[in-house]
Amino acid sequence: MIGPFTIDTVFPGFEAMGRDFGASEAALQQVTSVYLLSFAVMSIFHGPISDTVGRKPVMLTGLGIYVLATIGCALSPSLPVLLAFRALQGASAGAATIVSRAVIRDLYSGPEAHRLMSQVMMIFSIAPAIAPVAGGLLLAWGPWPIIFWAIAGYGVFIAVLTATGLPETLPPEDRHPLRVGPILSGLLEVGRHPGFARLALATTFLFAGQFVYIVSAPIIVVDLFGKGEQDFWILFVPLIGGLVIGAWLSGRLAGRVETALLVDRAVALALVAATLNVALMMLLPRLPYAVLGPGLIALAVSIAFPVLQLSMLDLFPHHRGAAASLASFASLIFNALLAGAISPLVTGSLLVLAVSSAIFAMIGTTFWWWHRRLQSPARHA
Template structure:
C-alpha cells in the first residue's frame, strides 16, 4: 500500500521537476523566454488547484479506485499531447490538462490512508508514503537531464506517459476499493457546495491548512526557482540539478522516516513544534550564509534547504491527519480543499514570486524565511485556541472498520 500510494503521489512532482533541465532547450525551440517558460509551471498548478476541488468529492461519491484509474488515463493522454506540441500555446493547453488529472494520486491517496488506518498507524503510513513521494523531486530533474543527454525534450513527456501507464496497471491489480458503497455520499452540486463552504469557513480548518501551506511555501519557492537557482545563481549545468534536489529531498525523507519512528512515542503537538524549530533554524542559517558570501556555491548553499525539508516532513503528516479527522465522512472533500489551498499558494509562488525573487540568492532566502515565519505564527494561533491536538475521530456509523476494508 505504501509503495503504490507513494508512486501515485509521485507523478504530480514528476510533471513539474522532470522538465526543469529542458527549459533552455524548450525555450529555444518554442521561441519562449525564461518568464514564458515559467508559465508552464503556473498553468499546470492553476489547473491542478482547480481540479483538486473535484477529485476528493468524486472519490467520496463513486469510490477512490475508479477516480484514480480515470485520472491516470487522462494524465497519460495529456503527457502525449505535451510531447507532440510544436508551439508554446499548445504546450500550455496540454500542461493544463496534465494539471487537471495529476492530483488524483496525492489527494485521493490521502483519503485512502485514513480510510484504512487511524491514529499512530495512519501517521506511520502517511510518513512512509511521504518518504517514497519525496524521491520524486530528487530524481525527476536527474532523469530529465539524462534524457536530454541522449535525446530531445519531448522524450521527457513520453517518459511520463510510460510512468502513468505502469501506475494504471499497478492500481488496477493491487489497490482495493477502500471507500465502500454504504459510506459513500451522493454527488450533488448543492450538497457539494454546501460541504465546501462549511469546511472552508471552519476557522480550525483555515488555521491548520494555512500553517501547512505557508510552511511548505518556503521550500516550494526554491523548487519553483530551481532553473534560475541551479543554472544562474549556482552556475551549474542542466545535469547538475541533483546538487539542489538530492539534499533537499534527503532531508524530507529523513524527516518522514523520523515521523514514522516516533509515532506513538511523541505527541503530535510536540512533533510539530520540533518541525517548526528546524524550519526556523534553517531560515536563519540560509539568510546568514547569503549575507556573508558574494556568490552561493554547493554544498553550502543547499544545506539549509535540507534542514528546512526535514522540519516540513515532521509538521505535514500531523496537520494533514488532523484535517482529515475533522470530517470522517468527507475525507475526500477535506483532502481536496486542503490541496486546493496549498496549490493556489504554489501557483502564486511559481507565477509571481519566483520570477521576482529568483534573480538574487538573498532575496530567495528572505522570501523563504517569511513563509516559514508566517506558517509558525499561524500554528501558534491554532495552539492558543486549541490547547491539544484532538484524538483521531472514531469511525462513523455505517463505516467499515479499517481491517475490514483491507
C-alpha cells in the same frame, strides 16, 4: 510521485524548449505555473467526487486523462499548445495524488496512519530528486519531447498498478449521493471550519519555505549557481535528503511523541533553519553553503507535514475526500503563484531567495501557533 515527476522532470529541458519555441525564461516558468494552477482548481472536485462514487474510479479516470494529456505535451508544436496540455495534465493528475490521502485515512487511524503518511511522504520526496536527474539523462537520448513520452509511460504503469493492486476503500454505504448539492455542502462544511483554515494555511506557508527552491530550480542552478542541465542534483539532493530524513523521523516518532508537540518542535526547527540560511547567504553566498539551509528547512517541514495532513482529515470523518481536496487547494494555489509570479521576483540573488523562504516559514509558524493557542483552552475545558 506523479506530481513531482510532472513538475521537475521537464526542468532540464527548459533551455531546449526556449530555443525551439523562441520563449523567454519568464515565459517558460508558465510551464510550471499553468500545471500547478489547473491542478489546484480541479483539486477542489476530485475528493468530493470520490466521496460519492468511490476512490478507485476517480483515480483511474484521472490517470487515463493524464496519460493522454502528457502525450499531447510531447507532440506540442508551440508553447501555447504545450501550456494547454499542461493545464489538462494538472487537471487530471490530482485525482490520484489527492484521493490517495483519503485512502490512507480510510484504512488506518492514529499512529498507524501517521506512520503510513510518513512513508508516503518519503516516497513522494524521492521523486523531485530523481526527476530532474532523469530528465537530464533522457535529454542525452533525444530532444525534450522524450521527457513527456517517459512520463506518459510512468502514468500507464501507475494506472495498471492501481487497477490491479489497490482495493476500493470507501464502501457503498459510506458514500454520499452523486448530486451537486451534497458535494457543495461537503465543501462548504470543510471550507468554513476555522480550525481547518488555520491548519491549511500553516501547511501552505511552511511547505512554501522549501518549495520556493524547487519551483525556482532552473533559475537557481543555471543563473545563480552557474551550472548546466546535468547539475540539478546539486540543489535537489540536499533538499530531498532533508525531506526523506524528516519523513522517516516523523514515522519513527509516531505514537512516541504527542503529535502537536512534534509539530511544535518541527516548526521551531524550520525557523532556526531559515534564520541560519539567511545568515549564510549574507556571509557566504555560494556553494556548498547555499544548499545547507534549504535542506534543513525541508527536513523540518517533512516532520510536520504528515501530522498536519492527518489533523485536517480527522476534522471531517464523513467528508475525508472533500477535506483532502481543500487541504491541497490552498497549497497548490500558492505554489502556482510561487512558480509563475513570486519565483521570478525573488531569484535575483541567493540572499533575496533566503529571506523570502524565511518569511514563508515565519507566516506558517504563526498560523500553527495561533491554532495551538486556540485549541489548548478547548482541550483543558
